[in-house]
Amino acid sequence: MAYKAKIRVTLRPSILDVQGKAAQHALANLGYTSVESVRIGKYMEVAIEEQTAEDAGRVCTEICQKLLSNPVMEDFTFELEPVN
Amino acid sequence: MAYKAKIRVTLRPSILDVQGKAAQHALANLGYTSVESVRIGKYMEVAIEEQTAEDAGRVCTEICQKLLSNPVMEDFTFELEPVN
Numbered sequence: 001m002a003y004k005a006k007i008r009v010t011l012r013p014s015i016l017d018v019q020g021k022a023a024q025h026a027l028a029n030l031g032y033t034s035v036e037s038v039r040i041g042k043y044m045e046v047a048i049e050e051q052t053a054e055d056a057g058r059v060c061t062e063i064c065q066k067l068l069s070n071p072v073m074e075d076f077t078f079e080l081e082p083v084n
Numbered sequence: 085m086a087y088k089a090k091i092r093v094t095l096r097p098s099i100l101d102v103q104g105k106a107a108q109h110a111l112a113n114l115g116y117t118s119v120e121s122v123r124i125g126k127y128m129e130v131a132i133e134e135q136t137a138e139d140a141g142r143v144c145t146e147i148c149q150k151l152l153s154n155p156v157m158e159d160f161t162f163e164l165e166p167v168n
């Protein structure tokens with residue numbers, strides 16, 4: 001069965017987000033002073049073909065830990081949904 | 085009032101995702117052959133201080149169009165939530 005995983009990888013709150021700070025300053029220069037902070041992470045959509053949702057969830061957790069995120073600096077969350 | 089916008093920026097379906105293809109091949113080499121496709125985008129959390137949710141949504145749409153996404157190649161969606 002086919003599943004789609006929607007994965008969000010975010011920098012841990014204690015890690016300085018230089019890219020996000022740069023975006024925030026650029027927005028302030030454009031006049032968007034109501035934007036108080038920007039934090040930038042990754043969003044991934046992964047198609048997984050497994051028998052059960054449990055198997056797909058296990059694969060998704062493993063690939064996030066091993067390749068798609070850096071566990072030292074980043075956290076990840078995902079939602080799994082079946083695809084018709 | 086403070087709002088948090090959770091923004092997803094994704095490559096349009098017609099655009100080849102080279103980074104995603106590389107990740108998929110790396111996963112196949114690690115043995116995760118049930119992963120059939122990977123598409124990589126950006127996930128951003130933006131804190132916005134505006135009077136109303138309408139104002140915050142308008143600011144969010146504008147900053148996505150002007151700075152946070154490339155409208156030629158990317159789509160964006162966001163959810164807005166009030167912060168206590």
